[in-house]
Structure formats: structure tokens, C-alpha cells
Amino acid sequence: MSKLKLSVAVGNYDRCRPLFDGDVQIDGVDPVFMQLSPEEIFFRAFRHAEFDICELSLSSSVVKTANRTLPYVGVPAFLSRMFRHSAFYVRKDRIKRPEDLKGKKVGLPEYQLTAMVWIRAFLEQDYGVAPEDIVWVRGGISDAQRPEKIKLDLPSSIRLIDAPEGKTISALLAEGEIDGFIAPRAPDVPKAQAHNIGWLFDDPLVEAMSYYKRRQIFPIMHILGVRRTLAEAHPWLPGAALKAFTEAKDICLERLRETSACKITMPFVDERLHADMTLMGEDFWSYGIEKNRHVLEEFFTQHHRQGLSSRRIAVEDLFHPATFEQFTI
Incomplete structure (x- = not known):
């Protein structure tokens, strides 16, 4: 029996490296890997469903699931997780604490x-x-023509305006036309214009650790998706994808724990890994539904609260039923 030849588009992450290198196989699949940026994957996936298996924005997936238009089924392999306390930049000459943001303008690339x-x-x-409480200004980080990938129908209470034509939110921040900036990437601002720009939180690491201690939430950013028509034709495929991506992630962490030589080009990796495991447990980057149900439920609640999803979806609405449990011996 021949294997399915499928396109697999994900970021170039260490937790996917064993798949790229062939150390881990997806059962029944002959993959064609594409290592692309999240922005490119999401644009191509949500506009044209170009890939068979791919990384997906959790938020975009929820918007489409609520509207019953998502062309993929979700797989709970959480390829990107990140505390976002370092993603908020402000004019430090105006904003001294989060409460100062009330009534102010904050730029973002997509709401x-x-x-x-x-x-x-x-x-x-x-x-x-x-x-x-905030006036949200939508625009590109480096390209003023960046679109919102998904059409939104927000409540009238949400004040969302477009950046002036030809202006990026980075330029607006540098020029003082907006008071804050939140995005997965830093503002694209020349060094000479950045002297009044800094993180909202002076120490985002301390703030994020405090958040985790209070809420026990490690935010999920991206999930894995399998083209819905493929999952319907081959119901074993979502489970096979979860098995393979989980194995690859486990191998990655096993290699990272080996301390004879530094695996990434950063000092103090061993110390940072030890601190993360002390705070969050050894399985801090967990995949699967049950270990992460409270994180997903919180996100779905907030997503609906913020007017992004037309209904408050359930975990079962997004993820394929074959991914809720795996065999044990």
C-alpha cells in the first residue's frame, strides 16, 4: 500500500526538527515539508487552503470554526506557545503602567x-x-498594505480604525501618533527614533512568571491542522499526525536536557531550562487535549468576549475526535 504524499507546512522549530531530519515518521505519509514563516502559512492556509497539513493560528481557527467555515480539522500539537508580555511596546514618555492605556491609541497588525x-x-x-477602553489602530508592522486575513464582525463597542493610508503602525509609534504597539514582532523603527519606545513591562519575564503562577496558563498560539477532506477520507490521519509531532517534540526536549554541549546559540540555556521546569513542571510544553483543556477553554471564552467569534465554541468543535486520546501499554 503506497503512502499518502502530503504537503506539510510548519515553522522551522527545534520541536519539529526530528520530522524534518527523518528521525520521526508520520504513519502512512510521505511528507513534503515546507519550512515557512507563520505569516505566510496562515495567509495561504486561510485564504486558499493550500496545504494538506499545516500550522494554524489558534485565533483564526476559532473564528472560522465558529462560522463553520474552517477547511481544516484541528490537531492538539501546539507548535507555538508563548507568553506575550514582551509583545507590548509603548511610548515610555507617556505610558508608565498598564492602567495608563485607558483612552489611548494602540496599534496592532490584525485585531x-x-x-x-x-x-x-x-x-x-x-x-x-x-x-x-482602547482605540485600536490596525496596520502593517513593516508594510502599510498588510490586510486583515479574515473578515471580522466586531461589536460596536470595539473601536477599531485603520492606520492612515501609507503609514505603518511602527511609523505611527515612532512619530507619537499612537501610544502603544502590540504584535508578534518588534516595531520596525530606526534606532535613532526608538529612544522613547520600550516594553510596557520593564521586566516582561517577571511579569509572565507571575501570570503563570496565578493562572497556570502557558498561552497557546498555534495548533496543527489537517485538511478536512483528507481527514474525512482517512480518519486515521489526524491521530497519526499528533503521534508524530508529539514524538518529535519529546525527542527535542530530551536532546535539550543533555548538558554536555549547548544545543542553541544562547548562554545559560541549561539554567533557563531548569528554571522553567521548576516553575512549570517537566512536561511544560505539553501537547494533547486534557493537559491543555483549561488553556483552550480560557482562550475560547476570551475570544468570544472580545467579539471575535460569533459563538463560544467548545474544544470538541475544533479538534478531530481521534486526537482526544492515545493508546497506552
């Missing part, structure tokens, strides 16, 4: 990005700054 949902959630929960 519905996953990182934006998590940031708006902790701003409201921890600092009392609701999404309705």
Missing part, C-alpha cells in the same frame, strides 16, 4: 491575531483595562 487575544485578556483581568 484577531492570537497574541492580541491573550494580551487583551490579561490587560482586562490583571489591570482592569478592557478592550473597549
Whole structure:
């Protein structure tokens, strides 16, 4: 029996490296890997469903699931997870604390990005700054023509405006036309213009660790998707994908724990890994539904609260039923 020849588009992550190198196989699949940026994958996946298996934005997936238009079924391999306390930049000459953002203008590349949902959630929960308290200015980080990938129908209480034609949100921040900037990437601002720009939180690491201690949430950014028509024709495929990506991630962490030589080009990796495991447990980057149900439920609640999803979806609406449990011996 021949294997399915499928396109697989994911980021160039260490947790996927054993798949790229052939150390881990996806059962029944002859993969054609494409290592692309998240922005390119998401644009091509949500506009044209170009890939058979691919990394997906959690937020975009929820928007489409709520509208019953997602061309993929979800697989709970969480290829990107990240605390986003370092993703918020402000004019430090105006904004001294999160509460100062009330009534101010904050730029973002797309209102519905996953990182934006998590940031708006902790701003409201921890600092009392609701999404309705800010004027959101949508525009590209480096390209003024960047579009919102998905059409949104937001409540009238959400004030979302477009950046002036030809202006990026990076330029608006540098020129002082907006007070803050949140995005998965840093502002594209020349060094000479950046002297009044800095993180909202002076020490985002301390802030993120405090958040985790309070809420036990390690934010999920991206999931894995399998083309829905393929999953219907081959119901074993989503489970096979989860098995393979989980094995690859486990091998990655096993290699990272081996301390004879530094695996990535950063000092203090061993110390950082030890600190992360002390705070979050050995399985800190877990895949699967049950270990992450509370994170997903919180995200779905916040997503609907912020007006992005037409209904509050359930975990079962997004993920393929074959991925809820795996065999044990």
C-alpha cells in the first residue's frame, strides 16, 4: 500500500526538527515539508487552503470554526506557545503602567491575531483595562498594505480604525501618533527614533512568571491542522499526525536536557531550562487535549468576549475526535 504524499507546512522549530531530519515518521505519509514563516502559512492556509497539513493560528481557527467555515480539522500539537508580555511596546514618555492605556491609541497588525487575544485578556483581568477602553489602530508592522486575513464582525463597542493610508503602525509609534504597539514582532523603527519606545513591562519575564503562577496558563498560539477532506477520507490521519509531532517534540526536549554541549546559540540555556521546569513542571510544553483543556477553554471564552467569534465554541468543535486520546501499554 503506497503512502499518502502530503504537503506539510510548519515553522522551522527545534520541536519539529526530528520530522524534518527523518528521525520521526508520520504513519502512512510521505511528507513534503515546507519550512515557512507563520505569516505566510496562515495567509495561504486561510485564504486558499493550500496545504494538506499545516500550522494554524489558534485565533483564526476559532473564528472560522465558529462560522463553520474552517477547511481544516484541528490537531492538539501546539507548535507555538508563548507568553506575550514582551509583545507590548509603548511610548515610555507617556505610558508608565498598564492602567495608563485607558483612552489611548494602540496599534496592532490584525485585531484577531492570537497574541492580541491573550494580551487583551490579561490587560482586562490583571489591570482592569478592557478592550473597549482602547482605540485600536490596525496596520502593517513593516508594510502599510498588510490586510486583515479574515473578515471580522466586531461589536460596536470595539473601536477599531485603520492606520492612515501609507503609514505603518511602527511609523505611527515612532512619530507619537499612537501610544502603544502590540504584535508578534518588534516595531520596525530606526534606532535613532526608538529612544522613547520600550516594553510596557520593564521586566516582561517577571511579569509572565507571575501570570503563570496565578493562572497556570502557558498561552497557546498555534495548533496543527489537517485538511478536512483528507481527514474525512482517512480518519486515521489526524491521530497519526499528533503521534508524530508529539514524538518529535519529546525527542527535542530530551536532546535539550543533555548538558554536555549547548544545543542553541544562547548562554545559560541549561539554567533557563531548569528554571522553567521548576516553575512549570517537566512536561511544560505539553501537547494533547486534557493537559491543555483549561488553556483552550480560557482562550475560547476570551475570544468570544472580545467579539471575535460569533459563538463560544467548545474544544470538541475544533479538534478531530481521534486526537482526544492515545493508546497506552
